[in-house]
Amino acid sequence: MFRRALLLLLLALGPALLTGWFHPRHPDWSEAWNPIASVPLANLSSLPAAPILWIDAREPADYARSHLPGALSLSETTWETSLPAVIEAWLPEQRVVVYCDGGGCLASRATARRLRRELGLTRIVILKDGWAALVAAGKASP
């Protein structure tokens, strides 16, 4: 029984390799092996005094209610309308930090990936614990 189970596990490798290589919707391997870092707020403060462009990846309604001073709103739902303002504000020497609603929030990762893919940004990170970390540190009001 165990030998056949092992054989099934090995048999799946062949078509999996072909899928990873040839499937029109295969994962983006360069992105998969070069993930965007998730950085705690404390580490950002201790970095060399490079200016930061903050991107708020939460929903526009949350951004309108409260946001980190100076942060720009950019979410999947308002991508086309908000992106020009981000491009205009961004300076090449700036580090881009994207935040969303907390540890379980996925929007910051999606936004950061899309920014890296579409604008070719390399100095881009995600804020660990997102909005909750900013509020806890007193950088933003809830």
Next chain:
Amino acid sequence: MGRPRRRRKGLAVKLRSIVSGTLVIVLAGVLGFAGALKLRDPAAFATDIENFQLLPAGPSALFAVYLPWLELLVAAGLLLPRWRSSAALLATALFAVFTVAVAAAMARGLDITCGCFGHAAATPLRWALLRDLVLLVAALSLLFLLKKPHSGETRR
């Protein structure tokens, strides 16, 4: 005295084969369907796996291309009598892993969909957990039924 006992044994054997046959069809159907749906969009499935925050992006992408084929092979193995026990063992392991992953995501309060039937199926985690538990029990039961010799058989 002997005939009613033989009849009861015959009934038990028949019932056992009906239950195991039903479990095979259900488990093979679920795994085959889930594997085929995931294969439609491995990139989206990789994101679904990554959203569980149990694996980094690279291994998530590897699993996204491997897991659908394993599910399909396990489904096929369940339908082949010589491979059935091995496939039932793997099905049990798969559903145990799925159950633990979904429970871990719920415990950490992640607001994600499970991706169990591809990216488009937005099943809430609590329903996914319930479904995985039921399927885990079904796979375990099948494994038990396949391992235990029929009561009508005599060992010499």
